[in-house]
Amino acid sequence: MSDLQLNKILGAGLATGLVILGLGQLTGILFESEPPEKPGYAIAVVEDTGGGGEVADTPPDWGTVLPTADIAAGQAISAKCAGCHTFTQGGANGTGPNLFGVVGRKPGSHGGFAYSAPMTDFGAKNPVWDYDRLYLFLKAPGKDVSGTKMTFVGLKKPEERIAMIAYLHSLGSTLPIPAPKPAAAAPAAAAPAAAGTAAGAASATPGTPGAPAATPSATAAPAPVKK
Ligand code: HEC
Missing domain, CATH: 1.10.760.10 (Cytochrome c-like domain)
Known part of the structure; x- marks a missing residue:
């Protein structure tokens, strides 16, 4: 009888210990999961700057x-x-x-x-x-x-x-589109026709390789877009 009681007591103690151990591990897991979250964010931000290229991510013209x-x-x-x-x-x-x-x-x-x-x-x-x-x-x-x-x-x-x-x-903006900056517009004395030049650049380049007037503005226009 007393043996059985002892067993019960020991068993209960063992079970309690297991539960405590389990809780401890669970807590460990919960706490451990927190730090990785923050580095995760930090890494995403680092990737962002990497994705933008090594060059500073300055706004385009x-x-x-x-x-x-x-x-x-x-x-x-x-x-x-x-x-x-x-x-x-x-x-x-x-x-x-x-x-x-x-x-x-x-x-x-x-x-x-x-x-x-x-x-x-x-x-x-x-x-x-x-x-x-x-x-x-x-x-x-x-x-x-x-x-x-x-x-x-x-x-x-x-x-x-x-x-x-x-x-x-396109959704109710109150800001006009600014004029192209002088630096970007420089190769174009064709400033008035800027929109037409940009739109036609893609088709004009392969179509008329001999046209020297179109080439400088065609190469100058896409450059700031890629940055
Ligand atoms: C998870 C929700 C969420 C998502 C997704 C989200 N935003 Fe927001 N955005 C907000 C909240 C909240 C604010 C208000 C920020 C504050 O008060 O600090 C806000 C504010 C802004 C503002 C400033 C508005 C103002 O009136 O000053 C802009 C612009 C904006 N968001 C653009 C975007 C764009 C574009 C996207 C998608 C590419 C986006 N947001 C995705 C929740 C979100």
Whole structure:
């Protein structure tokens, strides 16, 4: 009888010990899983800068890239934002604010949306979402506006951001497309025909290899697009 009781007591003690061990391991697993998450984020950010090339990811010349940017591609990319944002005029705020007309809007100013303090502060320092600011923000929102509520990793590829911004610009933007910068427009005394040159460049180059006038502007125009 007392042997049986002893066995019970020992058994209970053993079971308790096992449970404690198990909990300890479980806790260890839970705690261990936390650190890898942060490096995961950091690595993604590092990849971002790598993806943009070793060269500093400076915004493109908007007057050159926007007229020929792929708005449809931008609309396709907006599927990544659609879980949090609407893009239609008068569309509802969700996890994020409605984005119709965001180009030219003051950051953190859309009616009825509770922005984070960092975004409101950002708006106090930056009066409008212009192309450059959107380009930098969309690359890594949490890096550009530290503490933002926008928990989106960002669009690492410059061409993705350009297409996205072109799409946003097509939605009630209050900012005009600027004139191409003098540096980019320099080879073109053809500045007035800039749009035509850019559009025709692709077909003109293979078609007329002998035309020397078209070649300098054709090579000069795509260069800033790739950067
Ligand atoms: C996980 C949800 C989420 C996703 C996905 C997301 N956003 Fe956001 N976005 C937010 C939130 C939340 C804010 C408000 C940020 C704040 O107040 O700090 C915001 C703010 C913004 C703003 C500033 C708006 C303003 O009125 O100042 C822009 C621009 C923006 N997002 C663009 C995008 C684009 C473009 C995408 C897709 C490529 C995207 N967001 C994806 C949640 C998201």
